[in-house]
Amino acid sequence: MTTTVRQAVLDLLRETGMTTVFGNPGSTEMPFLDRFPADFRYVLGLQEACVVGMADGFARATGRAAFVNLHSAAGVGHALGNVFTAWRNQAPLVITAGQQQRALLPNHPFLGAVEAASFPKPYVKFSIEPARAEDVPAAIAQAWQVAMQRPWGPTFVSVPADDWGAPCQPVIPRRVAPAMAPDPALLAEAAAALAGARNPVLVAGPEVDQEGAGPALVALAERLGAPVLTSPFAARIAFPEDHPLFAGFLPAAPQAVSDRLMRHDLVLVVGAPVFTFHVGGEAAIFRSAIPIWHFTTDAEAACAAPAGTSVLGALGLALPALTAALPAAPIGARRPLPAPRPRPAPPEPADPIPAEYLLHRLHHAMPAEAVLVEEAPSHRPAMQAQMPRVRWGSFFTMASGGLGYSLPGAVGIALAQPGTPVVCLIGDGSMMYAPQALWTAVQQGLNLTVIVINNGGYGAMRSFGQVLQVRDVPGIDLSGLDFVSLARGMGCPGVQVTRAADLDAALAEACAAPGPRLVEVVVDAAVPTLYHKS
The missing domain is CATH 3.40.50.970 (Thiamin diphosphate (ThDP)-binding fold, Pyr/PP domains)
Known part of the structure; x- marks a missing residue:
């Protein structure tokens, strides 16, 4: 033996x-x-x-x-x-x-x-x-x-x-059940609280997609007739962004989160921490009487939550059980549906190319079945506005805030789903953390399109200069980087676009071509706003 x-x-x-x-x-x-x-x-x-x-x-x-x-x-x-x-x-x-x-x-x-x-x-x-x-x-x-x-x-x-x-000795095969059912008594208590709420709101996070619980969350939201927000810094799609109940994205700023959620009389957080913040401030909701219910698989996140009641358990088990525990009458019929979420007007072309225009045109160039992998933090609000994710499993980014993940991550996703086109949307600063991943994409013949947003520096740092009211910070501007030559040096075809008139053709060709392709788009270096008050 x-x-x-x-x-x-x-x-x-x-x-x-x-x-x-x-x-x-x-x-x-x-x-x-x-x-x-x-x-x-x-x-x-x-x-x-x-x-x-x-x-x-x-x-x-x-x-x-x-x-x-x-x-x-x-x-x-x-x-x-x-x-x-x-x-x-x-x-x-x-x-x-x-x-x-x-x-x-x-x-x-x-x-x-x-x-x-x-x-x-x-x-x-x-x-x-x-x-x-x-x-x-x-x-x-x-x-x-x-x-x-x-x-x-x-x-x-x-x-x-x-x-x-x-x-x-050989390893003896064995199994350990991966899923844990939620506490039935807490489920019943949560269902009663939801049934009695006049104006609840749902906050959905990346565990929903990770657990395959998306359809169950949609069914719950529709049963409640409640709006759904995506949690701060969600690293996957949390709710279909074309759904009538989708209400937008929470920023990682305490006051803005609090202002948005205190319009409601109950908050149900599903598959996300309560909450991930990036800047300081006061979150008055934690000191309010507004009940917060928290469904998650993550015991550490549950224990760290500053307020509310956490229910631990697999979302694929918890959400259907919660929906089934609600009263038989359609709760949502008692309240009007939320007003449709306003959509931004299509951006206008200009030179230099506005980042919003690039993202708008990329959304139309991408195949419907494509997976989007993002690491362009300063452009994330514009991406959320211009590139709605509507299909489960169609979006990935990093949850850590550490650069250097998304290009190799996109390579891994393309390896896992060889029949699916993958688009990596990445900033110029982020691109320089792990450009070697392009070589692996070439060697593996992956269906990967890399879009480098070149705004000549660390855009997120420029934005934080505004948030923190600091000036003249060194090390933010980047110059002399040639991403097309970098890609070609590893066997990946690439093209640079500097004019809006050339953008559609370059994106269409890159998204349709077999194998990896890189498109570097030089965009307006205007400083985007990361955090609005509400």
Whole structure:
């Protein structure tokens, strides 16, 4: 019954469906990669942060854990920014990293990681360097189980290089139920509160799409006849943005959130924290008598909520049960539907190109089935206005605020959904954090269109200069970057657009062409407003 650690791990990866390995190999990983099996796929990233971002996108798009193999010590350090993002994205990852041979570790060897399991903490759900070689397969099995428990997240196993050939027992297959049902008594209490509310509002977050609970949320909102807002910094679509009940996006500003929600007599938050803020201020709603009900899979977010009652449980179980617990009479019939959300007028073309015009034309150029992956923080309000997301699974961004995620994330999503066009909308500053991901897109022949919004600097920092009333901050302006040449240097065709008259043709060609394409659009450097009062 004995086998080797390597064979036991390969068998485990087959059993769990993790036969795509995202990696950047080094000497301490070579014993695992020796005679790489033909039924596995190795996806090479040229830097470890790219590797983790690609695995994150792959995991979020498939709903299954992705397997990552990093280089030891400094390689893990390179990856940590996107490990943090995976933690905030609730992306299920099993991250392994090489370690020097066990016999060398007491003498601080080259590539040896001191306290390797502590390196990625606290932004992994589980982290271990097994005490014995024969414990490695069971540790990776446990890491997979933990990664797939709600809320999903990354896990980490450090594996000394000489462990892979050691004898061990095979991993015994087992199952752990991933979903938890909500408390029936709290469900009944929440249903009674909703039934008695005259003017409730729903705030939906990224867990709704992640849990596949979108149709259940729509059914609940329609039963209540209540408006639905998207939570601040939602990293996925939270509600169809063409639905009559969709009321817009909450900003990450306490006073604006409070002002918007205090128009209502009950707030139901579904699949999001209560609330994610980016600037300081007072949120009077937390001191008001307005009840807040909070449905989530995330116990940490529930415990951190400053007000309200949190109900823990899988949204796919909780939302239908909540709807069923409401009175039989159609509650929404007692209140008028909210007024239609005003839509912005189509932007006018101009030179230099307004960012709003670019986003408006990109929305029309994208195939209806395309997935949008965004990392252009200063242009997010304009994107939300001009590019409504109406289909579940059609939008991804990072929940962490850390740049360097969305281009490799888009590569991972395109790998997960090879028949689906993917569009990555990215700022010029963001693009420079992980441009190496373009090379992987080319090597894999992915259907990926990259739109670089070039406003000559860190637009979000310019906006925050206005918010914080600071001036003359250094390091904000960027010049001399040639994104077309950068893309071509990695085998990706690219074109630069500087005139509105040339925009439609460039976007249409890029979205229709097979394989990866890059379009750099030089836009007006006007400073956008990130946070309105309400």
